[in-house]
Amino acid sequence: AIQMTQSPSSLSASVGDRVTITCRASQAIRSDLGWYQQKPGKAPKLLIYAASILQSGVPSRFSGSGSGTDFTLTISSLQPEDSATYYCLQDYDNPRTFGQGTKVEIK
Amino acid sequence: EVQLVESGGGLVQPGGSLRLSCAASGFTFRNYWMTWFRQAPGKGLEWVANIKQDGSDTNYVDSVKGRFTISRDNGKNSLYLQMNSLRAEDTAVYYCARDLSPIIRGVPLDAFDIWGQGTMVTVSS
Numbered sequence: 640a641i642q643m644t645q646s647p648s649s650l651s652a653s654v655g656d657r658v659t660i661t662c663r664a665s666q667a668i669r670s671d672l673g674w675y676q677q678k679p680g681k682a683p684k685l686l687i688y689a690a691s692i693l694q695s696g697v698p699s700r701f702s703g704s705g706s707g708t709d710f711t712l713t714i715s716s717l718q719p720e721d722s723a724t725y726y727c728l729q730d731y732d733n734p735r736t737f738g739q740g741t742k743v744e745i746k
Numbered sequence: 747e748v749q750l751v752e753s754g755g756g757l758v759q760p761g762g763s764l765r766l767s768c769a770a771s772g773f774t775f776r777n778y779w780m781t782w783f784r785q786a787p788g789k790g791l792e793w794v795a796n797i798k799q800d801g802s803d804t805n806y807v808d809s810v811k812g813r814f815t816i817s818r819d820n821g822k823n824s825l826y827l828q829m830n831s832l833r834a835e836d837t838a839v840y841y842c843a844r845d846l847s848p849i850i851r852g853v854p855l856d857a858f859d860i861w862g863q864g865t866m867v868t869v870s871s
């Protein structure tokens with residue numbers, strides 16, 4: 640199975656900060672990657688698919704980039720409601736695999 | 747309203763069975779790949795299984811192969827997960843999700859845009 644290594648595992652940042660989360664695949668996966676946001680006790684929410692396509696209704700401060708093995712989720716100006724855990728998910732091959740998650744806290 | 751509602755979770759003894767259901771409404775269920783995910787308490791997300799629109803193609807994570815069966819009834823707008831030989835490590839919240847399956851540069855990709863609220867499965871004696 641393709642392994643997805645996500646970093647950092649957690650971060651703390653201030654409102655308005657630029658935040659970057661990275662995900663590295665154990666093999667090349669083209670641009671077959673999505674990013675999901677999960678708040679405690681809630682189902683995940685789709686943010687980005689195909690590495691860089693913003694899902695409808697998601698604020699434009701979220702963006703994704705990368706291809707091959709290295710991918711990035713960027714929040715350009717962190718907002719209080721962005722406090723959550725973020726996961727990458729590869730959909731290049733079965734079984735689909737997630738990164739271990741990045742918990743984002745607001746200072 | 748577009749939604750998915752899971753049911754069927756509960757407490758089961760190791761070695762037991764449980765059948766989860768996911769009721770879809772507000773969209774044409776038969777047009778979409780569907781997927782089950784799970785999340786053990788305090789842990790990350792795990793993809794469990796998916797099924798093609800007509801049920802002709804299914805895939806599973808290795809840890810559930812031979813024990814879990816994903817199926818669907820398009821006439822009832824429902825997705826199922828039959829779980830047999832349950833183990834303690836199957837304890838988790840189980841989510842169903844719709845896959846938009848967007849075609850990007852000729853390649854069908856995943857985009858899980860609608861999720862259920864989750865149903866808890868606890869395997870314990």
